[in-house]
Amino acid sequence: MLQRTSNFLYLRPKILLAVLLAPPVFWLGVVYFGALLVLLVNSFFYLDDFSGVIVREFSLRSYAELFTPANIDIFRRTASMAAAVTVASAVLAFPLAYTMARKADRRIKPLIYLSVMLPLWSSYLVRVYAWKLILAKEGVVSWVFEAGNLGWLLDRILALPVIGGPSLSISTLGMFIVFVYVWLPYMVLPIQAALERVPGSLLEASGDLGARPVETFRRITLPLAFPGVVAGSIFTFSLTLGDFIVPTVLGNSSFFIGQAVYSHQGTSGNIPLAAAMTTVPMAIMVVYLLVARKLGAFEAL
Amino acid sequence: MIDRLQSRLLGGATLLVILFLNMPVWIIGLYAFTTEEAAFTFPLPGLTTRWFGVAISRADFWEAFGLSVRVATVATLIALVLGTLASAAVARTRFYGREAVSFLLVLPIALPGIVTGIALRSAVGLFDLPFSYWTIVVGHATFCVVVVYNNAIARFRRTSWSLVEASMDLGANGFQTFRYVLLPQLGTALLAGGMLAFALSFDEVIVTTFTAGQQSTLPIWIFSQLTRPRDRPVTNVVALFVILITAIPILLANRLTESGEQNLEK
Numbered sequence: 289m290l291q292r293t294s295n296f297l298y299l300r301p302k303i304l305l306a307v308l309l310a311p312p313v314f315w316l317g318v319v320y321f322g323a324l325l326v327l328l329v330n331s332f333f334y335l336d337d338f339s340g341v342i343v344r345e346f347s348l349r350s351y352a353e354l355f356t357p358a359n360i361d362i363f364r365r366t367a368s369m370a371a372a373v374t375v376a377s378a379v380l381a382f383p384l385a386y387t388m389a390r391k392a393d394r395r396i397k398p399l400i401y402l403s404v405m406l407p408l409w410s411s412y413l414v415r416v417y418a419w420k421l422i423l424a425k426e427g428v429v430s431w432v433f434e435a436g437n438l439g440w441l442l443d444r445i446l447a448l449p450v451i452g453g454p455s456l457s458i459s460t461l462g463m464f465i466v467f468v469y470v471w472l473p474y475m476v477l478p479i480q481a482a483l484e485r486v487p488g489s490l491l492e493a494s495g496d497l498g499a500r501p502v503e504t505f506r507r508i509t510l511p512l513a514f515p516g517v518v519a520g521s522i523f524t525f526s527l528t529l530g531d532f533i534v535p536t537v538l539g540n541s542s543f544f545i546g547q548a549v550y551s552h553q554g555t556s557g558n559i560p561l562a563a564a565m566t567t568v569p570m571a572i573m574v575v576y577l578l579v580a581r582k583l584g585a586f587e588a589l
Numbered sequence: 590m591i592d593r594l595q596s597r598l599l600g601g602a603t604l605l606v607i608l609f610l611n612m613p614v615w616i617i618g619l620y621a622f623t624t625e626e627a628a629f630t631f632p633l634p635g636l637t638t639r640w641f642g643v644a645i646s647r648a649d650f651w652e653a654f655g656l657s658v659r660v661a662t663v664a665t666l667i668a669l670v671l672g673t674l675a676s677a678a679v680a681r682t683r684f685y686g687r688e689a690v691s692f693l694l695v696l697p698i699a700l701p702g703i704v705t706g707i708a709l710r711s712a713v714g715l716f717d718l719p720f721s722y723w724t725i726v727v728g729h730a731t732f733c734v735v736v737v738y739n740n741a742i743a744r745f746r747r748t749s750w751s752l753v754e755a756s757m758d759l760g761a762n763g764f765q766t767f768r769y770v771l772l773p774q775l776g777t778a779l780l781a782g783g784m785l786a787f788a789l790s791f792d793e794v795i796v797t798t799f800t801a802g803q804q805s806t807l808p809i810w811i812f813s814q815l816t817r818p819r820d821r822p823v824t825n826v827v828a829l830f831v832i833l834i835t836a837i838p839i840l841l842a843n844r845l846t847e848s849g850e851q852n853l854e855k
Contacts, residue, residue, distance in 0.1 A: 294762035305682055309690065312675035312734065315667075316693045320705075320731050323712035327704070330711050380609070383602035391599065400607065402843065407610045409785060409839045411792040413808045414828045417815055418613035421620050421825075424629040428616065431631045472610060501592060530701020533794060537815050546703050550798070559711055566704045573701075 331563035335556075342560060350564040359548070363568055366545045369460075370528035373467040374475075374521045380468065381475035381520065382513075388476075389483035408473035416537055419466045423456035423538070430456075453540055463538045470534070471527050475520035482516025483509070515584040522573075522580055529569040545569055614832055621829040626822055644826040653810040660722065660806060661790040664729035668786045669779060671730070672737025680745035697732040705732065706799030713800070720802030728800040729793060733786035740782030740846070741775060748774045781845040784838035792835055807831060 297304040334349040335342055353359070388400050407415065422428045433442040446452040446459060453459030486509060494504040532546025543551070545568060552562035624635035644650055678684075679691055697705050709728050713720065748771070756766040794808035801809060811831070814824040 290764055291762050294764055298757075298763055301682065305678055305684060308674045308678040312671040312678075312694070313690065315671055316696070316731065316734065319712075319727065320697060320708075321693065323708040324704075326712040326715050327708040380606050383599055384606040387599060387603040391596070398847075400603075402840075403607050403611055405843060406836060406839060407614070409788055410614070410835045411808070411828075411831045413792065413794050413811050413815075414617060414831050415613055417811065417824070417828050418617045420815065421629045422613060422616055426628050426630040428631045469609065469613065472606075501595065526699070526701060530703050531795075532703060533812065546701070546795075549703050549707060553707055553710065553799075559707075559714070562707055563711065566701075566707060569701050570704065 327563045327566065330559050331567060333560040335558045335560055340557070342557075350560040351567075353561055354564055354568065359565075362543050362545055362548050365542060366529055366569075367572065369464065369467065369544070370525045372464060373471065373528045374524045376464070376468045377472050377475040377524045378479075378517050378521065381472060381479050382517075385476050385479035385483055385513075385516075386509075388480045389486075404473045404476050408477075412470060413533065415470055416466055416534055419462070419469065420457055420537060423462045423465070425455040425457070427457070457538060458540055459538070460540075463534055466534050466538055467528050467531070471524040474523035474527065475517075478519035478523075479513060479516040482513045482519070486512045518580050518583045522576065525576060526569070526573050529572060617825070617828050617832060620825045623822065623825065629821070640822040640826045644823045644830075647823060649810065650807075650823070650827060653805050653807045656722070656725075656804055657791055657807040660725050660729055661787045663726050664733050664790045665783050665786045667726070667730040668733035668737045669783050671734045672782065672786075673741050673775070673779065675734070676738050676741035676745055680742050681750070694735050694738050698735055702795030703799075706796040709796070710799040720800065722804065724800045724802070725797055725804075725806065728796045729790040732793070732796065733790055736786045736789060737779065737782035740778045740785070744775050744778035777845040777848065781842035784842040784845075788835045788838045788842075792831070 297307070331350055332346050332348070333342055333344050334347045384400070384404070388397065388404075392400055424430075430439075430442065433439050442456075445461065446454070446456065451459065451461040451464075453462070456462040456465075490508055490512075491504055494508050495501070499507070530546055532544065532550050535544040535547050539547075545565065549562045549565050552558045552565065619633065620629065621640065622636045622638065623630075623633045624637045625633070675690065675694060679687060706728070709724070709731075713724055718724065752770055752774070753766055756770045757763075761769065792808055793806075794812050797806055797809055798812070805813065807827070808831075811824060811827060814820065818824070
């Protein structure tokens with residue numbers, strides 16, 4: 289019986305392929321993709337303001353609601369945070385990725401690699417929680433500032449408009465630090481991969497032709513590593529756009545996209561508006577991905 | 590001279606970034622022992638191990654932990670089956686729609702978690718299904734597939750196909766070839782992928798907030814403590830526990846991937 293089935297499948301590779309593909313394609317193509325379509329369809333319904341009932345007929349009302357000043361503020365706030373986090377991650381990731389790719393010897397390299405992989409995979413929520421402890425008013429950071437007699441500086445920073453707040457654990461600055469921390473590994477790995485592909489002979493040639501190390505770095509290494517930076521930025525940007533945990537835990541009352549979506553579908557039961565709102569980060573990411581492809585990021589993934 | 594200075598600077602910057610990446614987890618380890626109940630004072634006012642006992646005696650903690658383990662186990666098993674099938678199909682054959690399949694697999698982690706979460710929620714709502722253990726599992730399995738798939742396909746690409754042909758030539762049928770030739774080759778990659786999938790599922794909170802009904806998984810329990818802190822010392826202990834539970838599979842997976850690839854190179 290087994291033998292017969294095996295021969296049957298071996299002689300008909302197309303049927304074998306169909307057998308292999310059917311379960312995963314059913315799961316992701318029907319269950320998951322279907323769910324995405326339901327979401328899309330939902331975004332064309334609307335919530336009747338008076339009765340509080342979802343009206344299931346085609347309308348662009350939920351989309352129109354996206355353009356209220358309050359919502360535009362939310363989008364702007366989230367996108368600027370994503371951009372700031374991306375730039376900061378790139379700056380921090382570069383030296384680490386460079387050391388991993390070019391400098392570290394065989395014994396140290398696996399250790400550094402692990403020190404990037406462990407935070408990447410270990411509990412995201414707990415790592416956010418750790419910062420709640422660190423940034424608390426009476427926590428580690430305040431203690432460091434006090435110990436250096438710089439308590440006034442911390443107070444001055446927290447008094448700043450927009451980025452400040454009552455304590456670092458409830459401020460935009462704190463949120464920024466935590467975002468950079470949680471997404472940093474996603475930036476390190478693509479940059480490291482891109483740097484490892486830079487041929488050593490190019491660097492030697494550059495040196496032989498009289499370029500100083502700084503010049504070689506600026507004119508050879510950096511341009512060749514740039515697609516890696518763009519590839520990493522896809523993750524840091526997209527992850528920040530869609531997150532609602534960090535703003536909920538460290539933010540004040542001004543919403544981010546994720547929180548707005550969450551509250552619309554939850555407390556107010558306005559699934560159509562929540563659905564329409566999720567198209568915003570998706571649209572931003574589509575544009576972002578198109579630009580990234582132009583910059584050669586997909587070869588660096 | 591300048592070179593040495595630069596290399597010092599680079600080394601210093603690297604060290605600082607590594608510290609930044611890893612120090613917060615040590616802080617969690619430290620706070621699990623604090624004597625304080627209502628604040629996060631540093632340096633710790635005193636050390637105690639009594640919160641471990643308190644955490645262990647908490648029924649809500651064990652309930653959440655049990656649910657998380659059951660969800661992660663079943664989601665991982667589903668992901669293992671689906672991920673292996675998909676990678677076997679995509680690795681060896683070219684067919685119409687191949688790109689679409691690999692795109693479909695990556696979609697659940699490429700899209701922001703809220704999109705996946707709310708999409709599943711509105712689909713569940715549309716069919717009036719009850720939110721239950723199974724809706725959580727479906728959500729988790731969806732994004733775990735890609736982890737297994739990535740690990741398996743990398744191994745498939747490095748496995749030489751002549752082994753399979755030799756096995757067939759020697760009279761083994763397709764199932765025997767899979768069992769005795771392909772599976773041992775894939776073994777460590779699947780184990781590594783499965784462990785990462787387990788860690789991913791065990792820790793997931795965003796999709797879960799949308800697909801869970803009244804039950805809470807361990808991350809949801811922690812999240813509720815984060816927004817409305819009631820039991821800070823117990824949360825500290827649970828946080829440390831979660832870090833350890835997820836770190837073990839990650840370290841093992843790392844080890845397995847390395848040793849698996851060394852075997853292939855021999």
